[in-house]
Amino acid sequence: AQSVTQLGSHVSVSEGALVLLRCNYSSSVPPYLFWYVQYPNQGLQLLLKYTSAATLVKGINGFEAEFKKSETSFHLTKPSAHMSDAAEYFCAVSDESSGGYQKVTFGTGTKLQVIP
Amino acid sequence: DTGVSQNPRHKITKRGQNVTFRCDPISEHNRLYWYRQTLGQGPEFLTYFQNEAQLEKSRLLSDRFSAERPKGSFSTLEIQRTEQGDSAMYLCASSRGGGRSTDTQYFGPGTRLTVL
Numbered sequence: 201a202q203s204v205t206q207l208g209s210h211v212s213v214s215e216g217a218l219v220l221l222r223c224n225y226s227s228s229v230p231p232y233l234f235w236y237v238q239y240p241n242q243g244l245q246l247l248l249k250y251t252s253a254a255t256l257v258k259g260i261n262g263f264e265a266e267f268k269k270s271e272t273s274f275h276l277t278k279p280s281a282h283m284s285d286a287a288e289y290f291c292a293v294s295d296e297s298s299g300g301y302q303k304v305t306f307g308t309g310t311k312l313q314v315i316p
Numbered sequence: 317d318t319g320v321s322q323n324p325r326h327k328i329t330k331r332g333q334n335v336t337f338r339c340d341p342i343s344e345h346n347r348l349y350w351y352r353q354t355l356g357q358g359p360e361f362l363t364y365f366q367n368e369a370q371l372e373k374s375r376l377l378s379d380r381f382s383a384e385r386p387k388g389s390f391s392t393l394e395i396q397r398t399e400q401g402d403s404a405m406y407l408c409a410s411s412r413g414g415g416r417s418t419d420t421q422y423f424g425p426g427t428r429l430t431v432l
Binding site for chain 2: 209234236241242243244245246249290292297300301302303304305306307308309
């Protein structure tokens with residue numbers, strides 16, 4: 201069974217500092233991995249996805265993530281945090297289900313606080 | 317591409333009442349999903365439609381829950397005899413299918429249900 205583990209339910213960074221949100225995955229097949237962002241009382245917005253092409257994936261809003269098979273990790277980074285980055289971030293893994301669709305399993309989320 | 321829309325955005329109801337939520341997917345997407353998200357958790361899969369056919373249901377979807385997608389466009393999720401444990405954010409997502417690398421799910425803003 202596939203799963204993701206997000207280390208740290210809350211992360212605080214200063215404005216302008218590096219953002220690092222950790223995600224480790226477990227999958228029996230080559231994984232497709234995603235990061236979504238959720239602002240308060242909103243749905244999930246796709247930040248970026250890894251689909252077995254380049255291991256360094258660039259997303260929206262200056263975020264990027266690196267797939268490391270040896271570490272089973274897909275950590276999300278941004279060089280310089282902005283106040284508008286304060287939100288909850290979800291790592292997710294997908295696999296082909298018996299029903300023929302991509303079965304997506306989400307982590308429990310990491311709330312990012314940006315301190316002015 | 318107007319995105320996935322959901323109505324209502326918020327619903328407060330008394331225990332024992334029935335509620336119905338609506339989801340309008342991205343117009344060219346033939347796949348539609350419902351998820352439930354409780355506080356402090358990531359979204360959990362409830363059910364999946366391909367066009368009008370409901371192809372998979374999670375064990376989370378009790379007999380009090382029913383979902384339809386009558387014409388393969390919008391979908392409704394009904395909860396009968398609501399219980400306080402049903403309080404959650406209900407998220408809808410859609411995707412275009414077409415293979416693993418393109419079958420990315422895009423989420424709506426969600427309907428937040430509060431059962432008193």
